[in-house]
Amino acid sequence: METWEEVISGLERATARLVCIPADDFLEVAEAMNERSVAVAHLREFAEQPPEPISGGFVDRLKEDWKRGAAINQKLLLMRAAVRLEFSRAAEAGFMARSLSPGPTSAGSTLDVVG
């Protein structure tokens, strides 16, 4: 029979994995995020009919895990802001490149000096 220790440990492992993964490694982050979603859902189901009473120490561990989740959230927000900034820089560079590019129908900047 599963115990509080096992359920909470599972959640903590999923959260720890999320903390370790670089924020821009979206594929791995997404995988770890799914794993944590499963752990959180399992915790909720487990808490509805626990086989044993929960102790204050377990609740404190859950609160700690929630704090780590909040930190991950902050990390993701910052990462998104960075990407957004990079995107705006790319847009700026793209505009500049297009303005410099002769384009498919342009005759270029060749000067005819004959005559």
Added chain:
Amino acid sequence: MGISPLVFTGISAFSDDFQTILNRSVSIANIPLLQMQNQQTDLLTKKQLLTDLRSSVAGLASAVEKLGATGGSRALSVSSTNTARVTANLNGATNASSYTISEITSVARAASETSASGFATANATPVSDDGTMQLVVGSTTYVLDLTAPGKNTLNGLRDAINGLGAGVTASVLNTGTGDQPYYLSITANATGSTTLQLRETADDEESNILTADNQGSNAVFKLNGLDVEKSDNVINNVIPGLTFTIVSATGPGETVDLRLASSRAVLATDLAAMVTQYNDARTKVSAQVGESAGMLSGDFIVRQLQESLRALASYEGSGSVKRLADLGIEFDELGKMSFNTEKFYSLSDAQISAAFNYIGSATSGFGALSAQLRQISDPVRGLIRVQQNQYDAADERLAKQITEMATRIQYMQTSLSQKLQRADVLLAQLESQQTMLEASIKGLNLTLYGKKDY
């Protein structure tokens, strides 16, 4: 406009992580857009400068070339004291001289006769009893065969004459008067005295059916007292390098003088034009030399032009006039040319003659200097054109790089857009987890402590 690199200096514990993220991703800051933009601007500027330079050098080359040609012709011009009698044009003469034309007793004109009698029709009335006639033009005779059906008419005769290539032109005149209004007209194609007859019977002058009013005439006159007779009024083989035209006969004792003389004004105009063009070219070349030099600084064409300008400014000949200064062309301390016309017009005739020797011809002296300038300014093969071609090639390469860069940036934008979407999904997912976890904690708190406080 440029792209500055992204740097995180925030106090967040994740600042280093995000700097790493950005550094690891394809760095937009490393895209040499600014460099390419500068290259493109430089190329365009250089090409524009070369175009301006070529225009100036071409102008100088033309001015120097014209000066050389003037030297070759010694700025000769010809005048006639009476253009109603004789006109004249230079045709290569190189020496000043004077000629007198007198006793123009005849002006050359073309022979022109008509049939002595008319014909009832142009297309039916026979013009010959046996259908054979003889045309005489000068000392040459031509047989006209009109025996073919429908050819023994005035129109047939006209066509037969015109088909001979005998140097005459036949036409049918319709006077519209009387029963026989149609006449044949024959006119020589060139001026000069000749014989023009149309004989019914071969070799029988008595059978000539044409009038004998105008058998053409020669130009007859005296040149410096010598008898001259020419079949044409335009005479280009009597005085070397001079073509003159007899316009009308002179009266008794009347003479016409043709004078070939060097023109100081022509030489002065050419020198002034060269000075203007020289200063224009010098200004543009100087702008590419020195501390505040333009984009062509150090370009071999600029050095080449400097040498050519120096060669022009310091060109020396031999004789009493052997440098530009002798002609009144002066230089200030900056090397700018000016033309002292007072000094120029104070030169003696002998000095002007020496000036033409100094200037040379179309192929020597200044003519040769112009050829050097043409080697630089020629719009097809000149050094400037060659350099511009190289810039064009570089511009094309750059345009290709820019196009490739634009494609790369477009890909980056797409990739970053996808990242943003994924980040949004992850954040939403995490928010859901936190909400659910918070609810679970509150529930457990209620169970454990009888309160929902988190």
